[in-house]
Amino acid sequence: MATDSENLRNRLDRATAHLDPPYAVVDLGAFDANAAALVGLAGDKPLRVASKSVRSRELIARTLARPGWHSVMAFTLPEAIWLVRSGISADVLVAYPTVDRGALAELGADPVLAAAITLMVDDPDQLDFCDAVSPSGRRAELRICLDLDASWRLLNGRLHVGVRRSPVHSARAAGRLAATVARRPGFRLVGLMSYEAQIAGLGDAPPGRAALGTAIRLAQRGSYRELLVRRSAAVAAVREHADLEFVNGGGTGSVAATRADPAVTEITAGSGLYGPTLFDAYRAWRPTPAAFFACGVVRRPTPDLATVLGGGWIASGSADRSRLPRPWLPAGLSLLGAEGAGEVQTPLTGAPAAHLRIGDRVWFRHAKSGELCERVNELHLVDGDQVVATVPTYRGEGRAFL
Structure with a gap:
C-alpha cells in the first residue's frame, strides 16, 4: 500500500507531467x-x-x-x-x-x-x-x-x-x-x-x-x-x-x-x-505542507547519488541549515553536508537517490513562505491530480518590492 508521501508525489507528478522544471506549485x-x-x-x-x-x-x-x-x-x-x-x-x-x-x-x-x-x-x-x-x-x-x-x-x-x-x-x-x-x-x-x-x-x-x-x-x-x-x-x-x-x-x-x-x-x-519547513518545529499547530517546487534530475555522479539542476533557493535569516530548502519527495532524500543546496546544481543522497533516473522530478519545500515566489514567475495551482490554474507571483507581474 502506498504511503501518504508516495501518494502526494504521484499526484503532483501526474498533475505537472506537462511542465518542465524548475517550477512551483500550491496544493x-x-x-x-x-x-x-x-x-x-x-x-x-x-x-x-x-x-x-x-x-x-x-x-x-x-x-x-x-x-x-x-x-x-x-x-x-x-x-x-x-x-x-x-x-x-x-x-x-x-x-x-x-x-x-x-x-x-x-x-x-x-x-x-x-x-x-x-x-x-x-x-x-x-x-x-x-x-x-x-x-x-x-x-x-x-x-x-x-x-x-x-x-x-x-x-x-x-x-x-x-x-x-x-x-x-x-x-x-x-x-x-x-x-x-x-x-x-x-x-x-x-x-x-x-x-x-x-x-x-x-x-x-x-x-x-x-x-x-x-x-x-x-x-x-x-x-x-x-x-x-x-x-x-x-x-x-x-x-x-x-x-x-x-x-x-x-x-x-x-x-x-x-x-x-x-x-x-x-x-x-x-x-x-x-x-514551509520552519513550521515543522512547532508543537501547537503544524500547517499541512502546501507549497512545493520541483527540480529535474540531470546527473548520476555515482550509483548512490542523484543531482538536480538548481535547487539553491535559500531563505533569509540566520545563515544555518534551517534556511536550506528540504528535498521532500521522494521521501528519504537529503542534501550533502559539503555542498548543501547549490545555485546551479544540488546533489542528493539517501536510499531513493539510487532509483532516480535522468528526467525525474525531485520535490522540495522552501524554508520560508513568500520567498519561494521570488524564484518563480508563476504558481501552478493543483487540485487533486490536475493543475486547475496558473497564477502569477509578484515577480511574475514585474513587482519586486524587496
Missing part, C-alpha cells in the same frame, strides 16, 4: 485547509493576511474571500498602493516604516489611498520625513499605527529575547509617541501593533535538540506572561490620546496564544497558508 486542498485551521485558532478575532508570506495577488484574494480573513498586512508602501489600486483590499496595514518618497507623495495626493492604507511608525522622525515629502496642509491625512516592541528584556535590558524592531518598548514610551502623533496635524492615530516574533516565529520543538526545545518553551512562556501585562498597559496609554480602530498582534506560530490576549483585536498570519 489548493492543503492551502484551503490551512486557511480554515488558522481561522479556527483565531476564534472570534479576525485575521490579516501577511502578504509577504504569499506574494501572489490571486492567492491573497482567495484567502480574503474566506470567512474570518478581513484585510492585508503589506511589507512595503508601494506594494500596499498596488494592492489597493488593484482592488485586492481597501484595508492595508504597512508592517514596517517607509522612507519611499515617491510612494509617500502618491499616498498623500490620493484621498482614496490615504483612507485605505495605514503607515507604521515608531519614531517622531518618521513623521518629519512624511511632512518633508508632502507637507501636512497640502496632502490627505495619513493613518498611523504605532509599533510596540514585543521582545522580552531581562536584567535591565542586558538580555534580549526576540527580534530588534521598534524602540518603543514600555507603555510609557507608547503613550509619549501616541501623544506626539495626536498633536501633529495631518496624521491620525488608528492602531497599535506588536509582533511577538520570539513566540510566533520561533519553533519550540527543533528536531533532535530536546534541550534547546525545553529552553525555548520556557522563554516563550515567560515572554508571553510579560507581554500580556505590558501590551495591555501600552494599549491603555495609547487610548488616552486616540480612539484605536485595531490592536494587531501575533503570527502563524502564535495565533491561539495571541487570541487569548484581551488587548488584541486582530491577528496576522500568512506563513501557515503555505506551510
